[in-house]
Amino acid sequence: xxxxxxxxxxxxxxxxxxxxxxxxxxxxxxxxxxxxxxxxxxxxxxxxxxxxxxxxxxxxxxxxxxxxxxxxxxxxxxxxxxxxxxxxxxxxxxxxxxxxxxxxxxxxxxxxxxxxxxxxxxxxxxxxxxxxxxxxxxxxxxxxxxxxxxxxxxxxxxxxxxxxxxxxxxxxxxxxxxxxxxxxxxxxxxxxx
Amino acid sequence: xxxxxxxxxxxxxxxxxxxxxxxxxxxxxxxxxxxxxxxxxxxxxxxxxxxxxxxxxxxxxxxxxxxxxxxxxxxxxxxxxxxxxxxxxxxxxxxxxxxxxxxxxxxxxxxxxxxxxxxxxxxxxxxxxxxxxxxxxxxxxxxxxxxxxxxxxxxxxxxxxxxxxxxxxxxxxxxxxxxxxxxxxxxxxxxxx
DNA sequence: CATAATTTAACGAACGTTCGTCAGTTATAA
DNA sequence: TTATAACTGACGAACGTTCGTTAAATTATG
Numbered sequence: 001x002x003x004x005x006x007x008x009x010x011x012x013x014x015x016x017x018x019x020x021x022x023x024x025x026x027x028x029x030x031x032x033x034x035x036x037x038x039x040x041x042x043x044x045x046x047x048x049x050x051x052x053x054x055x056x057x058x059x060x061x062x063x064x065x066x067x068x069x070x071x072x073x074x075x076x077x078x079x080x081x082x083x084x085x086x087x088x089x090x091x092x093x094x095x096x097x098x099x100x101x102x103x104x105x106x107x108x109x110x111x112x113x114x115x116x117x118x119x120x121x122x123x124x125x126x127x128x129x130x131x132x133x134x135x136x137x138x139x140x141x142x143x144x145x146x147x148x149x150x151x152x153x154x155x156x157x158x159x160x161x162x163x164x165x166x167x168x169x170x171x172x173x174x175x176x177x178x179x180x181x182x183x184x185x186x187x188x189x190x191x192x193x
Numbered sequence: 194x195x196x197x198x199x200x201x202x203x204x205x206x207x208x209x210x211x212x213x214x215x216x217x218x219x220x221x222x223x224x225x226x227x228x229x230x231x232x233x234x235x236x237x238x239x240x241x242x243x244x245x246x247x248x249x250x251x252x253x254x255x256x257x258x259x260x261x262x263x264x265x266x267x268x269x270x271x272x273x274x275x276x277x278x279x280x281x282x283x284x285x286x287x288x289x290x291x292x293x294x295x296x297x298x299x300x301x302x303x304x305x306x307x308x309x310x311x312x313x314x315x316x317x318x319x320x321x322x323x324x325x326x327x328x329x330x331x332x333x334x335x336x337x338x339x340x341x342x343x344x345x346x347x348x349x350x351x352x353x354x355x356x357x358x359x360x361x362x363x364x365x366x367x368x369x370x371x372x373x374x375x376x377x378x379x380x381x382x383x384x385x386x
Numbered sequence: 387c388a389t390a391a392t393t394t395a396a397c398g399a400a401c402g403t404t405c406g407t408c409a410g411t412t413a414t415a416a
Numbered sequence: 417t418t419a420t421a422a423c424t425g426a427c428g429a430a431c432g433t434t435c436g437t438t439a440a441a442t443t444a445t446g
Contacts, residue, residue: 002395017302020214024432035432037396045432105360106295109210119361144381153374157354164353167298168312181346188337189382195421217406226422229407233421238406 003041005031008095011052015099019049019108050114053103056096057118061125063090068129076137077191080155081183087159088175091166101163127152143190151190158182196234198224201288204245208292212242212301243307246296249289250311254318256283261322269330270384273348274376280352281368284359294356320345336383344383351375 009030013022024035024045042048067086071079091097107115134155135148143151165178202223206215217238221228235241260279264272284290300308327348328341336344358371 018211018213018299020211021302023430025430033395034397036398036434039433040395102299105357106211106299109214149370150374150377153371154378157351157358157371157375160354160357161350164298164357165350177342178346178350181343182350184343185347185382186378187382189378189380216404218404227424228405229424230422232407 002031002033006038006041006048007052007055010048011056011095011099014049014052015095015102018102018106019111024048046111049108049111052099053115053118056100056103057122059094059096060090060100061122063094064126065129068133071133073133073136074140074142076133076142077187079133080187084159084162084179084183087162088166088179091163098167101167127156130155141192144192146190154186154189158186195224195226199231199234199241200245200248203241204249204288204292207242207245208288208295211295211299212304217241239304242301242304245292246308246311249293249296250315252287252289253283253293254315256287257319258322261326264326266326266329267333267335269326269335270380272326273380277352277355277372277376280355281359281372284356291360294360320349323348334385337385339383347379347382351379 006027009027010022012030013027016022024038028035028038038048042051063086064083067083071082073079091101103115104119131148131152134143134151137143138145138148138151161182162175162179165175199220202220203215205223206220209215216228217231218228221231231241235244256279257276260276264275266272284294296308297312324341324345327336327344330336331338331341331344354375355368355372358368
């Protein structure tokens with residue numbers, strides 16, 4: 001399917017250059033066609049962008065949901081650290097997440113509302129699941145007693161800080177070091193005793 | 194000075210629309226002149242951008258350095274939380290930080306090297322100061338014993354997570370909640386006992 | 387099965403617009 | 417008077433988009 005090739009190339013250019021900096025002619029060139037031919041598959045640049053956006057959203061969401069569904073949830077230390085590793089893996093192996101991150105941070109101004117809706121949608125779903133898991137762990141006295149929302153927000157903060165490190169694109173070593181530092185302190189902060 | 198007005202307007206457009214999405218004609222319009230007149234003050238778009246970038250860098254750096262120089266460093270809990278508050282204040286009151294953040298995350302592709310240098314420069318300086326402070330606090334047994342780099346990285350992670358929250362631009366309440374959650378867990382994670 | 391009708395996907399050419407930039411001219415002010 | 421800073425006018429290049437056309441593939445019809 002040629003549409004998918006176009007979306008793939010578009011994803012790449014949107015990720016590197018942003019919406020405004022990505023040109024249809026270069027995207028078309030990447031798949032061996034002229035920019036006009038893109039209009040046989042998409043209504044225009046906005047349409048192409050929004051379709052790529054929704055693909056990226058689904059990739060991100062399903063990856064995370066799948067992770068939590070596979071987890072037996074009796075070992076928060078392993079489960080949570082595993083989630084951080086998943087985020088790193090996704091970011092490094094999956095073009096979609098970089099795109100998603102850039103666009104959720106800095107969406108094209110004229111599509112801010114549409115993008116914002118999708119971002120909030122994902123955010124809420126992940127937060128809800130996470131909060132339930134934390135509640136379970138609190139009830140099982142596996143982590144310190146507190147309102148479940150507190151470790152949830154704190155953990156999402158760790159996730160965000162790792163994402164920032166990934167975006168900055170520093171060397172692998174620094175990423176490892178920052179991850180282990182954040183994780184160490186976070187785990188000390190929520191574990192019993 | 195008209196140059197400063199131009200830089201101010203440029204800052205605004207670069208922040209909202211990114212480098213590629215910001216147009217010189219709109220920037221000029223904002224200060225009541227034609228786009229060609231900008232060339233009486235700057236060599237071109239890149240020159241304007243890099244000057245705005247360096248201004249933003251200095252604003253960011255001097256604000257943070259000033260904060261740490263004013264601190265008596267006998268009370269890590271107050272000092273560190275105060276720094277988080279400073280970051281939030283800077284972001285909300287100071288256009289420069291939003292610009293700086295956007296450009297350090299996603300610089301224009303053809304200026305990636307120049308931007309990257311400035312980003313690393315600031316990063317290293319802040320990290321060095323912070324690490325010294327943490328070393329002092331560790332020596333004074335005010336926080337848990339560990340390599341100083343661990344709480345440093347962890348704290349910088351909290352800073353990053355707050356910045357992400359600011360970029361997302363959610364409501365004030367959610368920001369407050371996430372800040373207090375991250376802080377609570379972080380502080381539990383590095384404080385004694 | 388063969389042929390006609392329709393759809394699909396690509397194309398070149400051109401649209402109007404905007405982009406960043408440069409050259410030359412006029413006005414302001416020291 | 418000289419310098420500075422604004423202007424007008426114009427430039428080539430690129431942008432996203434639309435048009436009409438062509439050739440191939442698919443479907444429908446006899």
